[in-house]
Amino acid sequence: MNNEFDVIVVGSGITGGWAAKxxxxxxxxxxxxxxxxxxxxxxxxxxxxxxxxxxQNRGMPDEALAENxxxxxxxxxGHLYKTDALHFxxxxxxxxxxxxxxxxxxxxxxxxxxxxxxxWGRQALRWSKKDFQANANDGHGIPWPIGxxxxxxxxxxxxxxxxxxxxxxxxxxxxxxEFQPPWEMSYAERFVSDNLAKQYKDRHxxxxxxxxxxxxxxxxxxxxxxxxxxxxxxxxxxSFGAYFSSQSATLPAAxxxxxxxxxxxxxxxxxxxxxxxxxxxxxxxxxxxTMEKRQYKGRAVFLCASALGTVxxxxxxKSDAFPHGIANSSGALGHYIMSHFTGVVASADVDVxxxxxxxxxxxxxxxxxxxxxxxxxxxxxxxxxxxxxxxxHRFSTRPSAKRPGIGIAAKKQVGxxxxxxxxxxxxxxxxxxxxxxxxxxxxxxxKWGMPLLHIDAEVRENERKMIKQAAKDIKxxxxxxxxxxxxxxxxxxxxxxxxxxxxxxxxxxxxxxxPSTSVLNSWNQAHxxxxxxxTDGACMxxxxxxxxxxxxxxxxxxxxxxxxxxxxxxAI
Amino acid sequence: MKINRRVxxxxxxxxxxxxxxxxxxxxxxxxxxxxxxxxxxxAEQLTLVYDIADIMIPTTDTPGASDxxxxxxxxxxxxxxxxxxxxxxxxxxLSELRDRARSSNNKDFLLMPREERQAFLVxxxxxxxxxxxxxxxxxxxxxxxxxxHIHYSSKEANPDFFLVPGGYRGxxxxxxxxxxxxxxxx
Numbered sequence: 001m002n003n004e005f006d007v008i009v010v011g012s013g014i015t016g017g018w019a020a021k022x023x024x025x026x027x028x029x030x031x032x033x034x035x036x037x038x039x040x041x042x043x044x045x046x047x048x049x050x051x052x053x054x055x056q057n058r059g060m061p062d063e064a065l066a067e068n069x070x071x072x073x074x075x076x077x078g079h080l081y082k083t084d085a086l087h088f089x090x091x092x093x094x095x096x097x098x099x100x101x102x103x104x105x106x107x108x109x110x111x112x113x114x115x116x117x118x119x120w121g122r123q124a125l126r127w128s129k130k131d132f133q134a135n136a137n138d139g140h141g142i143p144w145p146i147g148x149x150x151x152x153x154x155x156x157x158x159x160x161x162x163x164x165x166x167x168x169x170x171x172x173x174x175x176x177x178e179f180q181p182p183w184e185m186s187y188a189e190r191f192v193s194d195n196l197a198k199q200y201k202d203r204h205x206x207x208x209x210x211x212x213x214x215x216x217x218x219x220x221x222x223x224x225x226x227x228x229x230x231x232x233x234x235x236x237x238x239s240f241g242a243y244f245s246s247q248s249a250t251l252p253a254a255x256x257x258x259x260x261x262x263x264x265x266x267x268x269x270x271x272x273x274x275x276x277x278x279x280x281x282x283x284x285x286x287x288x289x290t291m292e293k294r295q296y297k298g299r300a301v302f303l304c305a306s307a308l309g310t311v312x313x314x315x316x317x318k319s320d321a322f323p324h325g326i327a328n329s330s331g332a333l334g335h336y337i338m339s340h341f342t343g344v345v346a347s348a349d350v351d352v353x354x355x356x357x358x359x360x361x362x363x364x365x366x367x368x369x370x371x372x373x374x375x376x377x378x379x380x381x382x383x384x385x386x387x388x389x390x391x392x393h394r395f396s397t398r399p400s401a402k403r404p405g406i407g408i409a410a411k412k413q414v415g416x417x418x419x420x421x422x423x424x425x426x427x428x429x430x431x432x433x434x435x436x437x438x439x440x441x442x443x444x445x446x447k448w449g450m451p452l453l454h455i456d457a458e459v460r461e462n463e464r465k466m467i468k469q470a471a472k473d474i475k476x477x478x479x480x481x482x483x484x485x486x487x488x489x490x491x492x493x494x495x496x497x498x499x500x501x502x503x504x505x506x507x508x509x510x511x512x513x514x515p516s517t518s519v520l521n522s523w524n525q526a527h528x529x530x531x532x533x534x535t536d537g538a539c540m541x542x543x544x545x546x547x548x549x550x551x552x553x554x555x556x557x558x559x560x561x562x563x564x565x566x567x568x569x570x571a572i
Numbered sequence: 573m574k575i576n577r578r579v580x581x582x583x584x585x586x587x588x589x590x591x592x593x594x595x596x597x598x599x600x601x602x603x604x605x606x607x608x609x610x611x612x613x614x615a616e617q618l619t620l621v622y623d624i625a626d627i628m629i630p631t632t633d634t635p636g637a638s639d640x641x642x643x644x645x646x647x648x649x650x651x652x653x654x655x656x657x658x659x660x661x662x663x664x665x666l667s668e669l670r671d672r673a674r675s676s677n678n679k680d681f682l683l684m685p686r687e688e689r690q691a692f693l694v695x696x697x698x699x700x701x702x703x704x705x706x707x708x709x710x711x712x713x714x715x716x717x718x719x720x721h722i723h724y725s726s727k728e729a730n731p732d733f734f735l736v737p738g739g740y741r742g743x744x745x746x747x748x749x750x751x752x753x754x755x756x757x758x
Contacts, residue, residue, distance in 0.1 A: 187743040231736060356744060401717040401719070403701060404698055
């Protein structure tokens, strides 16, 4: 096989797929390297047509896995630890990472073609002007070198392609985009939303913005994608191609051009650096099965290996010019590790009057966007939080083996229509702390010889204060929303909050205007190495409160467009 | 191991009558007796598990644990899913259950009339959720959790389940909901 390409893209997930599509459609021979195995779209690994009774072991993972200490991180996630999609997540016993004993970090990964785009939450939210201005305004972290205006056209570009079902809510804090018809709110969600609108001008309960298509475009149909069937089995893979993943959309689009080469089971060990030309010359990979090393050459390298995966590769790419990792003249590489955090969970009954019901499994939740960008009078913290919420179904009384009762009487209690129950999960913005850092472990290596990534990150005082306020706010909002039996649970101050739990890890190779304090410039191009780009979560200078994937995709498409121009001009 | 149709049907075939107990006695006890060993459980153990599941989730106007073949599925899960600890925990529980029945009722659990067996389990159930570290009660809760999970994730217990709903509607009257269920698609 030819080992020389125009562009090498490391990773085949949500950003790798976009980089591949953009470069292939612009005529560049593009290599996508995926460290995991090949997964066939609509192949046998998709379990979306299995009813609960068809799932392997009724959904329960083999107990031997836990006994052997496998999937430790995923087991803590609970709801993801099921046989319907376990094979799309990494067993951290096989691919270990490291963290201080008293500060566990949850690094949930997906090592397969398509990466975590197969299992992502599909909430596709734009950032607002205020989100990009936050670092500059309050002085935390590295000021963003781009603003909303830079990204807005790329948001539109991405939204049209992936398909986002959403309502145009007209909120400054959550800009509208190119939307397909939204999912509808339940009767109870509408009730709460209407009540909140009567009470507040700044707090809104809206339907989530979902990358599940509701009205397929010609382009989407041509890629074999169909309308979402409201099964909500997305993380099992979707045979309808109804939710966006690189497998359903970007990789097939790239494949159509004839310019795409995909190599799976190829673990990128390092970005190779040509000291003479001061350019990345390509990458060295380790074959995941044979352990053999080989090299690929490329005119440009795009790292899209997930935030922490990319940081690990960069740190491991040492040379005389970059003894502490490639593109790390600033010393910022590995720093400012961030993640959304949940410190408050709330539930309540919605006191609607009419006897209404819902049908189907809507693939997206409702959402209360951040309303605390500007420091309000009651706040003793900076930044803010939003809430992921839902009351999509009216709960029937469910069987519970966890309380007393057997026989006919207990059985009769099952399946009785219950109230609509509203649940809310805080999503907070962590500040970008230089001290939250990922490093290569000095001694421990994985079975492929890669030094383990050691992640030392935690929430601090500002986030703890946010949690207190979020607990007050959600109680007040649920009361205003017309709810009763409100229960609010906040994580105590002395309890560690494991970052990474929301699977929104970011930072480590932040964008910034100043090469002495940041790794990437405004085009996601390494300050130190002009043909090296990072467009996954590692590039983020802050987290905002919105789910980040749409922003990653827009940033990737924008960076690829810029890099393509440089390649055409032979400027890199 | 997946609980495939073959394994499942294989388990069902173990349901045979008599041999162990005279049919009159069996009928009087309202007991379904298995007289061949299953994949994991012995014939006696499977008889016991089947009976416990049937008492916990009896057939009424809706299917019960016997209709969803809960005991047979659990038998298969003991091979395909359970760790050796769980295997030992449940077999020890079954053994102790019979010991306790003999001790308190002077009869083997399987030779007690249905009403007595039920009362015996209700008594255990009423203590199982108190704060306890009793291995017997902990094992009881485990078995109950498995029986509930298997039954309530079964096809029989979910007649209104839609693999492909076709869409979502959030504000429906009961009549509209029933109409959708009847036509089996949105």
